[in-house]
Each structure stands twice: as structure tokens, then as C-alpha cells.
Amino acid sequence: MTGTLADEIRSRLGDLSPAERKVARVLLAGYPAAVFETVATIAERAAVSTPTVLRCASRLGYRGFPDLQAALRAELDARNASPITLYESSDAVSDEEEGETVAGEARLEPRLALLQQALSQTFHEVSAHEFDTAAQLLGDPRRRVHLAGGRFTHLLAQYLGLHLMQVRDQVSFLPDRDVERTSFLTQLARRDVTVIFDYRRYEEDMTVIAELARERGGKVVVFTDPWLSPASAHADVVLISQVASGSPYDSLTPTLALIETLISAVLDRLGTDAHRRMKDGEDIARRAGLL
Missing domain, CATH: 3.40.50.10490 (Glucose-6-phosphate isomerase like protein; domain 1)
Known part of the structure; x- marks a missing residue:
């Protein structure tokens, strides 16, 4: 995901039914904490039924509400990542553990491609x-x-x-x-x-x-x-x-x-x-x- 879950929800508001949009607005109004509320609580705040909350999550492209919450957890983990956590989750650790070595020349191409992609996507x-x-x-x-x-x-x-x-x-x-x-x-x-x-x-x-x-x-x-x-x-x-x-x-x-x-x-x-x-x-x- 290049944007936040909130960005994704906003971009999909036009695809939702009026009742589902009520759910989306409740999620956005209290973002990100509101996403971790129970389905029943969100339904009550939006004045809709619990099945409507579940349908909203599905319409947003998730298998269910727990799947939507998992996406937000991943976003918050990424948001708070530090160099050490990024290092520990990278392939560099596994490469060192396996004793693998890659020539410096071989490393340049993928790194360049990554930077070029980031630059192009930014602009x-x-x-x-x-x-x-x-x-x-x-x-x-x-x-x-x-x-x-x-x-x-x-x-x-x-x-x-x-x-x-x-x-x-x-x-x-x-x-x-x-x-x-x-x-x-x-x-x-x-x-x-x-x-x-x-x-x-x-x-x-x-x-x-x-x-x-x-x-x-x-x-x-x-x-x-x-x-x-x-x-x-x-x-x-x-x-x-x-x-x-x-x-x-x-x-x-x-x-x-x-x-x-x-x-x-x-x-x-x-x-x-x-x-x-x-x-x-x-x-x-x-x-x-x-x-």
C-alpha cells in the first residue's frame, strides 16, 4: 500500500452504498483507533446493522473486518519502523545467517531499480x-x-x-x-x-x-x-x-x-x-x- 488505509477508504467512498458510507465515515472520523473497535460498536455509532459493517469491509476489498484491522496493524508497524526493525526483517539477516555473499556489482542493479521506482512513483x-x-x-x-x-x-x-x-x-x-x-x-x-x-x-x-x-x-x-x-x-x-x-x-x-x-x-x-x-x-x- 503506497497510501494509508484512510486514503484507501476515502478513495472508495463512491463505491459504497449510503449505509456503508456511514460506516466509512465513522472509521475516518476516529482513525486509526476507530478501526479497532468491535463491529457492534461501529454499527451502533454509524446507526446501521452489523452486517452492513461487514459488507463495508468486503466492499473495500477485504475478506472481512479482521482482515481490514490486520491491514491497519501492518500500516502502523510500517509507520513506526526503525532502521533496526527494518534490518531485522530484511533479507540481509538471512543472507548473513546462511553465509551467503553477493558481489558488489551484482547488488547495484536491484538497488538502482528500487531507487528508480521510488523516484518515479514519487513524481x-x-x-x-x-x-x-x-x-x-x-x-x-x-x-x-x-x-x-x-x-x-x-x-x-x-x-x-x-x-x-x-x-x-x-x-x-x-x-x-x-x-x-x-x-x-x-x-x-x-x-x-x-x-x-x-x-x-x-x-x-x-x-x-x-x-x-x-x-x-x-x-x-x-x-x-x-x-x-x-x-x-x-x-x-x-x-x-x-x-x-x-x-x-x-x-x-x-x-x-x-x-x-x-x-x-x-x-x-x-x-x-x-x-x-x-x-x-x-x-x-x-x-x-x-x-
Whole structure:
């Protein structure tokens, strides 16, 4: 499954009968906890019969309600996966146990194919509307842009931010130190755009930052994986990247490609202003001995 069970249910609402749609809406309203309720409880909340709940699960493509619940358990396991759990469940462990060795050359082709598939799927599935909105927000010189990321993804935040700094003003990174971070967050305002990178295992502070930015009337852009960071609940724009790789670590290659494409779109929006800013920056860097 490339999306969540909730995404799947939403996409199939049109295939359901009116009574079955009531069941689906109960599941979505309390997702994911509602899916683990008993059939009788869900039927009562939806004001339908228990056979209707079972028919809804069947219409969604599952053999029964326990099968639907099992699909959600698998989704939650994947959502909370760590490099060590991915490693322990991968073929790498069994290969080591059997003493198998594979030449480095032989490993490149399947790994390349996996990355190519993840990259292609990311660009095929990303919402054109979400992407255009992100480019519009980041290309609006009247807005301040703030960027934040997690353990590894702060590198992606810096990559995007350093490019933006070359073509527009008012770009900053979330500070590391507590006092500075607190001051930074208290200054979030209505015309700000906060860009957050948050991939499994999700980091709670990213969700809090998104919530604060939204509460203060600003716009929030979240880069995340198919299981969706909790910060997505507070986002105006969600850009999803596939993360499949040939190792226990999620691949951020598709996200990097998406960032570079977004930078290109922002440049198109800024036009000659971006070119002028780049020239000014180069001149100042040369005078200051930085180039």
C-alpha cells in the first residue's frame, strides 16, 4: 500500500452504498483507533446493522473486518519502523545467517531499480496542486520562510534553505539552542511559511512547530513519507515522497529530487528578481573574500 488505509477508504467512498458510507465515515472520523473497535460498536455509532459493517469491509476489498484491522496493524508497524526493525526483517539477516555473499556489482542493479521506482512513483503521485502551492508560497517575497527538520532530514531543510537564501530574502532555520528556539517560535506570524521535514520515526517537536505556526495564522508545508507525519494534520501543503531503499535506512533520494524540482519552480516564479539577487550575492561574496 503506497497510501494509508484512510486514503484507501476515502478513495472508495463512491463505491459504497449510503449505509456503508456511514460506516466509512465513522472509521475516518476516529482513525486509526476507530478501526479497532468491535463491529457492534461501529454499527451502533454509524446507526446501521452489523452486517452492513461487514459488507463495508468486503466492499473495500477485504475478506472481512479482521482482515481490514490486520491491514491497519501492518500500516502502523510500517509507520513506526526503525532502521533496526527494518534490518531485522530484511533479507540481509538471512543472507548473513546462511553465509551467503553477493558481489558488489551484482547488488547495484536491484538497488538502482528500487531507487528508480521510488523516484518515479514519487513524481507520479505528488499532487500538482500541492506542489504549485508550495512553489507559490516559497516564491512570495513578502513572506518569511522558516525551515526545520529532524535527525537526518535537517540536512534536507538546510539544502532547500541555502538555495532559497541565494534567490530571496527572509529565509531562516529553526535554532538548535532552547532559548533561541523559544524566541524564534514566539515570533511566528501570519505571513510566515514554515517548512517541516518529518519522516518515520516522527519527531514530536516537528508536530508542535507545525501546530504553533498554524495557530498564529501562518502557512505550513510538510515534506513526509507515505505514512504521513502527525505534523501533516496542521499543514496547508503536504509533499509525500517514497522511501523504499535497499538498506534498513529509508531513502531520501526522492525527497532530494523533489526539493530540486521545487527550487526550479520557485526560480521561475521569482524571475528576474532571483537573477538580480544571485548577482548581488556573488558580488558581495567576492568583495568579502568568500568566493
